[in-house]
Amino acid sequence: MKQIKLVITLLFLFAVGMGYAQNSGHISGDVCFNGMFYIPDSLIGAEKVESKVRANSWLNLNYNNGGFTLGARYEFYLFPLIDFEKIGYKGQGITHYFADYKTDLLQVTVGTFYEQFGSGLSFRAYEDRQLGIDNSLLGARFRVNPYKGVAVKGVWGIERNNFDFDYTKRSDMIRGIDGEVSLDQIFEKMQEKGFSLAFGGSFVSKFEKSTEYQGLIPPEKIPQNVGLYAYRINFGFKGFRLEAEMASKINDPNLTNDFIYKKGEALLVTTTYSQKGFGVSASFIRADNMDFRSQRNISATTPLLGINYIPAINRQYSYQLLGNYSYASQPNNQIGFQGQVNYQIPKKSKLGGKYGTDLTFNYSRFHTIEQIPVEEALSLGTPSGTDGYTSSFFKFGKDLLYQDIGFDVTKKINADWKLMLGYNYIDYNLLILQGHGELAHIHHITSEVTYRINRKHALRGELHALFTKQDMGDWIYGMLEYSISPNWFFSVGDQYNYGNQAEAMRIHYYNFSVAYVVGATRIAANFGKTKEGILCIGGVCRAVPASYGFGLNITTKF
């Protein structure tokens, strides 16, 4: 392991030196420092932390010369922000390093890499820095385009596990292959007539040495190889599109499914139709026993070592108060749908005004799947070691997980004023999605106003309110941002839990921030309180502890 790193580092130095000597090639990179000074606050639950000054920082470097790319990332997370410490994302080292060669026909990567097959149901190696997820693989990857419209990809490697770099001790690895044929690129007549049609398929296999499970299942009964296959179709005709992918997983007893042998299944279908000024989309997902990890003893509460990606297909909001009620994808147990309509009342029309008016309507609903325990599980008193349950494919289970009915309007009134108004009704299953409480019924109102004082100066205000009788009760949020284009941002905001049943918990979570941006460099400082809650990005969520203090964030690229 150490040797690989050393070789790549030396290769890097060599290539850069050579490239530079020949005055060719280019270096690019980015640096990020994200630090915080913590102040304990017993009321909001901000604990006293061992070292008060903490930071996440990294440096990325890429060297590119023609089709040849070398890259490396150094991460310094020895004293990470407390939410990262809580999920075990702590350590330091060169976490990402690769050599890549690419032509029109072929691409080969050696080192660590990210990749995705289809929509990700079978395989997705990805990163999300804000969530502390990095599922990159150390190994090799190829992509070939042998013929126009035909693409084949292959991966082989060991998945990253936070800062545990002792790959020689690992007894697990992943192999996968994916192919896609675009018929409309082979038969150009189709394209001329407005058709597009592509088929794809993938197979991913995980190897992991067998171990026994809690005396219930002997090691020889635990499969060393687990396979997952998926096939997909993408069809388009003018403004209409259909994308569907179906995946199945065989023989994967693991901790997230109580060590059952049932086959895993996932189906994701999206149809959309759009024309200028109008767009509509409808999606359906069913995921049954599809949590797929490099190691079978990883708990479902961490995103560690995930191989595939079961997306949360609900509409994603970036509203402050709804942050705590974001739907988290349930790879082992969900069925649901999402529909959305976007419409623009035309520009220069009576209703639309000079700039047009944008309307969005959205509805989504997710349930657990139906699960009927098999006889064997009932007589044994545990599903472990059995087929677990049976489930009829399209039947919705009895537990509602999440429901969202939403509507919003965006209108630019004139050159200076812009307005946004929105309303959501949400049902949120706290017990299943967060492990406590009941089904919460939530009303949420959003409003945002932007006022351009002149070409450089602008004021933006947000006012949101959340009403619920469950959980922490009612909230209100206000924010005012003053910006001087293109460099300065000043903002002040407050989230107030005025409806909390416990009077002592009616807390103001205020925040002051200032940011300075020049080119691709951003320096931001903030001071304030963050409530304990759930941070969700892309349907993947993690707990965020309460915090209070002063933060500094610097990012730059070169």
Place this chain on the structure above:
Amino acid sequence: MKKTVFLGLFLMIGLVLFAQEKKAQQFPSVDIKTLDGKAFNTKDITNEGKPIIVSLWATWCKPCLAELMAIDDLYEDWVEETGVKLYAISIDDAKTASRVAPFVNGKGWEFTVLLDQNWDLKRALNIVDIPFLCILNGDGEIVWQHTSYAPGSEYEVFEIVKKIANGEPIE
């Protein structure tokens, strides 16, 4: 040992960066997708020698939408005056990528929209946060870039675009 390598690495990077200051970065060549799922290589981001704007955005990123909507209001005039072309590359992943097309059409945007689902382009460009916007000259070199959006910064973008279209130097 480790320390020496690091020190060497950092020194070398520092030197090279210092020396390459004036050299513009060529837009990277990465495989992404078009809205109807076809492979698209970013080296095909061209505009017959006229200026190009590339914006990285996502349907869930509010400042990104504010920026693109502000540009949308002015885009017709920009194109008329300079022949500029805007590529709006979405980094929406599997959960929202299929809704990008109806979203874009719903807004009536005239930009060329592409999908960078697994962030290959985002990484190749070393982008940490979106919105990110860069301007390419006729040779496909990144000559100007900016992160985050404040209302009004679109005017600065257009000043740069005009300079490129007129063959004037930037700063």
